[in-house]
Amino acid sequence: MADVRAGRRHPGTIMEVFWAFLRLGVTSFGGPVAHLGFFRETFVGRRKWLNDGAYADLVALCQFLPGPASSQVGMAIGLQRAGIGGLLAAWFAFTMPSAIVLVVFAFGIATLSDGADMGWLYGLKAAAVAVVAQAVLGMAKNLTPDAKRATIAGAAMIIILLIPSPLIQVAAIVVGGVVGLVWLRREAAQDEAARDEAARDKAAQDEAARDKAAQDSASKSPDADEQSDRDGARPDFGVRTSRKVGVIALTTFLLLLMALPILTVATSDPSLRLIDVFYRAGALVFGGGHVVLPLLETETVATGLVGHDSFLAGYGAAQAVPGPLFTFAAFLGASTTSGPTGLIGAGIALLAIFLPAALLVIAALPFWERLRRAQTVRRALLGVNAAVVGILAAALYDPVFTQGITSPATLALAVGVFIAQVKWKLPAWAAVIAAGLIGFAFL
Numbered sequence: 001m002a003d004v005r006a007g008r009r010h011p012g013t014i015m016e017v018f019w020a021f022l023r024l025g026v027t028s029f030g031g032p033v034a035h036l037g038f039f040r041e042t043f044v045g046r047r048k049w050l051n052d053g054a055y056a057d058l059v060a061l062c063q064f065l066p067g068p069a070s071s072q073v074g075m076a077i078g079l080q081r082a083g084i085g086g087l088l089a090a091w092f093a094f095t096m097p098s099a100i101v102l103v104v105f106a107f108g109i110a111t112l113s114d115g116a117d118m119g120w121l122y123g124l125k126a127a128a129v130a131v132v133a134q135a136v137l138g139m140a141k142n143l144t145p146d147a148k149r150a151t152i153a154g155a156a157m158i159i160i161l162l163i164p165s166p167l168i169q170v171a172a173i174v175v176g177g178v179v180g181l182v183w184l185r186r187e188a189a190q191d192e193a194a195r196d197e198a199a200r201d202k203a204a205q206d207e208a209a210r211d212k213a214a215q216d217s218a219s220k221s222p223d224a225d226e227q228s229d230r231d232g233a234r235p236d237f238g239v240r241t242s243r244k245v246g247v248i249a250l251t252t253f254l255l256l257l258m259a260l261p262i263l264t265v266a267t268s269d270p271s272l273r274l275i276d277v278f279y280r281a282g283a284l285v286f287g288g289g290h291v292v293l294p295l296l297e298t299e300t301v302a303t304g305l306v307g308h309d310s311f312l313a314g315y316g317a318a319q320a321v322p323g324p325l326f327t328f329a330a331f332l333g334a335s336t337t338s339g340p341t342g343l344i345g346a347g348i349a350l351l352a353i354f355l356p357a358a359l360l361v362i363a364a365l366p367f368w369e370r371l372r373r374a375q376t377v378r379r380a381l382l383g384v385n386a387a388v389v390g391i392l393a394a395a396l397y398d399p400v401f402t403q404g405i406t407s408p409a410t411l412a413l414a415v416g417v418f419i420a421q422v423k424w425k426l427p428a429w430a431a432v433i434a435a436g437l438i439g440f441a442f443l
Contacts, residue, residue: 012049012081014089020047021074021093027432028094028322029121030128030404033395035070035324037128037135043077045138046427050080052142056385061368063173063388067282067357068326071095075361079241087361091354098323099330103346105317106310106334123413123439125404127432130417132396140389148183149386152176156390161397172387180383181376188379243366250363253356257283270339271348277305278329278352296332305336329353409443 020042028038036059043049050058062072071091078090144150156172180188260276263269277299285295300306314331321327333349334341340348371377405411417435420426426434 012086014082014085017078017082017086018089018093021078021090022097024074025094025097025323029124029432029436030131030400031325032068032070033392033400034128034132036073036392037131039070039073039077040135040138041131041421041427049077052139053385056139056143056388057368057381059392060173060381060384060388061364062361063169063391065357065360065364066285067360068324068354071324071326071354072357072361075358076365079361079365084241084362087358091358094323095327095350095354098318098321099327099346099350101321102314102317102327102331103334103343106314106331106346107342119443120436120440122406122410122443123435123437124432126410126413126439127417127435129396129400129404129414130421130431130435132392132400133414133418134421136389136392136396139392143385143389146187148187149382152179152383152386153390153393156387157394158390160391160394164398169391172391173384176383176385176387176390177380178383180386181380184379184382188375188382191378191382241362241366246363246366249359253283253359253363256355274305274333274336274340274345274348275352278333278349279356281329282326282353283356296328300332300336305338306332307335307337310335326353407443413438413443 024035024038024042028035030037040052040055044052044055058073058076059069062069062076065072071094074090074094075087078086078088080086082089140150140153144153156176159172160168256279260272260279264272264276281295281299297311301308301311311332314328314335317331318325318328327350329349329352330346333345333347334343336345339345405414413435417431420434421431
């Protein structure tokens with residue numbers, strides 16, 4: 001607990017969160033699984049705002065919640081670092097780059113519709129394979145260190161590959177938790193002892209560092225990133241929102257879900273109709289990403305809000321931009337044939353589809369932070385974390401590998417990016433840009 005309290009005394013800043021996520025927002029190609037890899041490399045590996053265990057807990061929680069899982073993980077990290085302002089900064093910075101590109105495309109940049117056939121995109125997909133592979137290997141090393149947890153991860157991977165479905169992913173997490181609860185008692189005790197020892201060591205190191213800093217007034221101040229890493233380095237995930245705020249957020253989520261359809265029918269207001277369409281899409285779809293597309297097509301194309309050709313063109317463009325696929329909503333909002341359209345329609349659709357995700361993150365985290373400390377919950381989480389490794393390993397194969405490795409050249413590029421990251425410590429964003437340039441020149 002000491003480390004969590006220390007994190008609260010020395011929180012990050014909203015601008016720190018904004019710039020960290022803006023970099024991800026312009027370089028995170030490859031879909032939600034790749035995003036989780038980028039997040040881990042940035043916030044676990046480099047900035048050390050949280051560790052692998054806390055990060056896996058977050059991923060597991062967001063898999064349970066409706067909406068875009070990778071965006072929700074980003075919102076949660078922003079919330080942990082700088083409160084509600086940090087959540088908003090993380091969402092805005094990660095989402096806006098792709099949303100802006102898609103809105104511009106909606107206004108007539110038709111040349112982007114051919115982006116899926118361009119060499120640079122093949123390079124970016126190959127880089128995503130390397131990023132996800134590094135994330136899976138790193139998480140496996142920390143979260144499946146013994147035979148039992150490796151077995152749970154392997155079983156989850158096999159089941160998901162044989163029965164591909166978002167519901168199967170949720171079921172794998174649930175089963176992993178149950179198995180962990182009854183099978184990982186000794187491992188949970190060992191894990192807790194290791195966490196306590198690490199916390200004591202960290203407290204001793206912090207005390208020594210403070211003493212040295214007090215005695216050495218002439219020492220050079222660390223740069224912004226080093227200061228961020230030092231203040232944020234802790235093994236747990238501290239949340240600076242109360243249960244009361246969580247209850248308010250959950251109540252708001254449910255009220256909007258029930259009231260918007262009624263108000264839309266009662267008023268026939270086109271703005272409310274647009275809000276209702278995209279709010280329900282964000283609130284009722286589990287798995288995020290491509291899973292939301294059938295619902296959006298039903299609610300926009302079938303109802304005449306967006307033409308079929310426009311829908312397909314926008315979907316093609318959404319594959320060629322970084323950031324969350326849910327920003328496709330901005331394209332659809334800008335392309336509507338009735339009611340709010342253009343920038344207003346894009347803004348309404350974008351806010352409406354992400355609002356449920358933000359409300360659910362705020363609602364869940366205060367309770368999650370308390371629950372995950374209970375001994376029984378810790379045992380379950382060991383199993384859940386192992387299952388998450390299996391889920392990411394399955395996703396590494398399909399769709400990341402199957403779509404990213406389409407030739408010997410793309411395999412060679414992915415291997416090169418992997419070595420550059422793991423052995424030469426090249427930052428993920430630089431590796432992605434380099435892969436895109438190589439793809440543009442040679443693929």
